[in-house]
Amino acid sequence: MTTQTMTVVESTTKPVLDIQNVAKIYGQGETEVHALRGVTLTVERGDYVAIMGSSGSGKSTLMNILGCLDIPTSGQYLLDGVDVSRLNDRQLALVRNRRIGFVFQSFNLIARTTALANVELPLAYAGVKAAERRRRARAALNMVGLAQREDHEPNQLSGGQQQRVAVARALVTAPALLLADEPTGNLDTQSTNDVLAVFDQLNRSGRTIVLITHEPDVAEHAKRLIRLVDGRIVQDERLK
Amino acid sequence: MNIFETIRFALRAITANKLRSSLTVLGILIGVAAVILLVAVGNGSAQAVQNQIESLGTNTLTVTAGAGGGARGAASTQNTALNMDLVPALENKDEAPHVKSVSPVVTGSQAATYEGTDHTIAQFVGTYPGYVAASNFKISKGTLFTDDDVKDSRKVVVIGSTVAEELFGNVDPLSKQVTVSGKLFTVIGVLAEKGGSGFNDPNDVAMAPVSAVQESLTGYGSLNQLLVQATSPDAVSEAQSEITAILNEKLNISGSSTTSAYRILNQSQLLETRANTAETFTLLLGAVAGISLLVGGIGITNIMMVTVTERTREIGIRKALGAPKRTILTQFLVEATVLSLIGGLLGVAAAIIGSQFTIVSIKPVIVPSSVALALGFSVAIGLFFGSYPASRAAGLRPIEALRYE
Numbered sequence: 001m002t003t004q005t006m007t008v009v010e011s012t013t014k015p016v017l018d019i020q021n022v023a024k025i026y027g028q029g030e031t032e033v034h035a036l037r038g039v040t041l042t043v044e045r046g047d048y049v050a051i052m053g054s055s056g057s058g059k060s061t062l063m064n065i066l067g068c069l070d071i072p073t074s075g076q077y078l079l080d081g082v083d084v085s086r087l088n089d090r091q092l093a094l095v096r097n098r099r100i101g102f103v104f105q106s107f108n109l110i111a112r113t114t115a116l117a118n119v120e121l122p123l124a125y126a127g128v129k130a131a132e133r134r135r136r137a138r139a140a141l142n143m144v145g146l147a148q149r150e151d152h153e154p155n156q157l158s159g160g161q162q163q164r165v166a167v168a169r170a171l172v173t174a175p176a177l178l179l180a181d182e183p184t185g186n187l188d189t190q191s192t193n194d195v196l197a198v199f200d201q202l203n204r205s206g207r208t209i210v211l212i213t214h215e216p217d218v219a220e221h222a223k224r225l226i227r228l229v230d231g232r233i234v235q236d237e238r239l240k
Numbered sequence: 241m242n243i244f245e246t247i248r249f250a251l252r253a254i255t256a257n258k259l260r261s262s263l264t265v266l267g268i269l270i271g272v273a274a275v276i277l278l279v280a281v282g283n284g285s286a287q288a289v290q291n292q293i294e295s296l297g298t299n300t301l302t303v304t305a306g307a308g309g310g311a312r313g314a315a316s317t318q319n320t321a322l323n324m325d326l327v328p329a330l331e332n333k334d335e336a337p338h339v340k341s342v343s344p345v346v347t348g349s350q351a352a353t354y355e356g357t358d359h360t361i362a363q364f365v366g367t368y369p370g371y372v373a374a375s376n377f378k379i380s381k382g383t384l385f386t387d388d389d390v391k392d393s394r395k396v397v398v399i400g401s402t403v404a405e406e407l408f409g410n411v412d413p414l415s416k417q418v419t420v421s422g423k424l425f426t427v428i429g430v431l432a433e434k435g436g437s438g439f440n441d442p443n444d445v446a447m448a449p450v451s452a453v454q455e456s457l458t459g460y461g462s463l464n465q466l467l468v469q470a471t472s473p474d475a476v477s478e479a480q481s482e483i484t485a486i487l488n489e490k491l492n493i494s495g496s497s498t499t500s501a502y503r504i505l506n507q508s509q510l511l512e513t514r515a516n517t518a519e520t521f522t523l524l525l526g527a528v529a530g531i532s533l534l535v536g537g538i539g540i541t542n543i544m545m546v547t548v549t550e551r552t553r554e555i556g557i558r559k560a561l562g563a564p565k566r567t568i569l570t571q572f573l574v575e576a577t578v579l580s581l582i583g584g585l586l587g588v589a590a591a592i593i594g595s596q597f598t599i600v601s602i603k604p605v606i607v608p609s610s611v612a613l614a615l616g617f618s619v620a621i622g623l624f625f626g627s628y629p630a631s632r633a634a635g636l637r638p639i640e641a642l643r644y645e
Contacts, residue, residue: 069639097562112256122561
């Protein structure tokens with residue numbers, strides 16, 4: 001509880017995301033690959049950022065670093081004013097759980113587990129009691145329009161529905177930041193519109209969203225467009 | 241995230257893949273059941289041997305002629321062989337108050353014939369009537385020879401069930417005459433069948449008055465054995481020292497060389513030896529069973545490795561959602577423990593059911609400590625072998641786990 005009130009205090013003064021000269025190198029010696037070559041980026045609270053770039057431009061690497069799933073080789077990353085590189089394993093787990101909601105291209109729902117249980121999972125790791133957990137998970141599913149499907153397992157849901165369950169799971173802990181790595185990459189037009197509608201609504205209610213996409217149509221929903229080429233930001237423009 | 245939550249996750253993961261889980265459980269089940277059952281069989285056979293020896297009478301002592309006094313050592317000037325003169329000496333109530341009775345034994349294999357049927361009796365024993373009861377035989381038909389028969393050297397014989405069958409077949413052997421090495425003996429009784437534990441058939445036996453056997457078959461040489469009954473099982477060691485003293489005096493043996501002249505075999509010593517043998521047997525069976533339990537444990541490790549590898553992506557997802565390392569570690573450990581515990585409990589159940597049946601003519605007797613040991617060991621195996629893949633899984637970086645195909 002104290003950490004959450006602290007977050008509110010910090011958020012009034014500090015950007016949600018603040019990365020300084022972040023680089024990521026895979027491999028060593030001759031097989032060395034520079035995925036990111038020094039990226040500096042600040043995202044304010046309530047912003048809606050789309051990151052575009054061809055494959056191999058380093059956008060997924062950037063996203064993984066933003067989501068605390070990967071560690072940058074060099075550079076500084078402040079999330080809500082906290083230096084993430086100085087956190088230990090346990091604290092990182094806490095950050096992933098409380099401050100970041102991650103939506104993957106391939107949904108990444110847990111198989112043979114109902115939609116409701118999937119959405120409850122981050123709350124379970126946060127130590128929320130069962131009854132409260134169920135209530136909040138239902139509310140999140142309701143928000144993405146899947147209240148009727150809570151007992152369905154992932155293989156009984158369409159791609160679009162699975163992705164909306166994943167979105168519900170990402171926002172159920174009320175994180176400061178919602179990260180989406182090509183969330184519509186595997187979806188048809190109708191499902192894409194459904195998911196994007198959810199994102200638009202979330203952003204209108206003040207949530208910060210960063211998403212990666214290939215499609216200009218998807219990027220148009222965002223307020224700010226960043227283009228990556230060869231691990232560097234080449235374009236950063238405000239759309240709305 | 242409390243422990244119950246973690247256990248629920250683990251149970252859900254186990255039921256999600258029923259075939260794999262049940263095969264793992266089967267491995268542990270077989271291991272645990274084998275340990276308990278084999279130890280029970282070993283224990284059962286040990287108890288069977290013990291019962292057998294106890295029914296033989298724990299108050300008997302067998303004096304056997306040693307290497308120094310051969311069975312026919314009459315040529316030696318200082319004869320240390322056992323002879324008939326020792327019997328009254330040992331029965332002397334003043335010198336040996338703890339001795340109840342003494343039976344001399346001359347024994348050897350003898351060829352017997354009845355109406356053209358030949359049979360070599362493995363043990364043709366010449367003795368006193370008391371020997372029959374002391375060696376745990378009972379008369380099933382006819383009568384036992386008497387002290388008068390011994391005194392008068394009557395050629396009468398009681399035969400074992402094997403001898404009766406071999407020589408007479410379906411004919412009633414009572415009052416029939418058999419030829420034993422050219423001498424006629426009249427069958428007056430048949431011994432009840434007795435179970436044996438060794439390779440020798442204990443029923444391939446015939447017993448006759450010692451005087452008759454010496455007169456007609458072996459001559460008045462030395463005795464093979466003296467079977468001494470103590471007054472009670474508690475008096476066996478006193479009886480033994482009294483016998484030793486009398487024998488040393490009668491046979492002119494100085495205390496140091498007694499071992500070469502004769503040996504006194506105490507049934508309780510025999511019991512001890514057999515108990516040791518049975519213990520070794522149990523230990524051996526237990527070791528074999530232990531190996532199968534270990535193999536079951538390796539099965540668990542294998543399954544946990546496969547499980548972890550197969551679910552690497554899931555681990556990545558869980559970590560991305562904020563699962564701490566400890567929670568993932570606990571989940572996999574609980575999975576492994578639950579699998580081995582279920583397998584262990586089913587194994588105990590299987591062993592208890594199995595022990596109701598007679599296995600290779602041994603009635604298994606379950607040793608409670610083996611149940612605790614096998615169950616404890618199976619859980620320990622689950623924890624030990626589950627911990628390696630679990631810690632490997634929990635240590636993965638989320639992105640590595642997520643990228644895993």
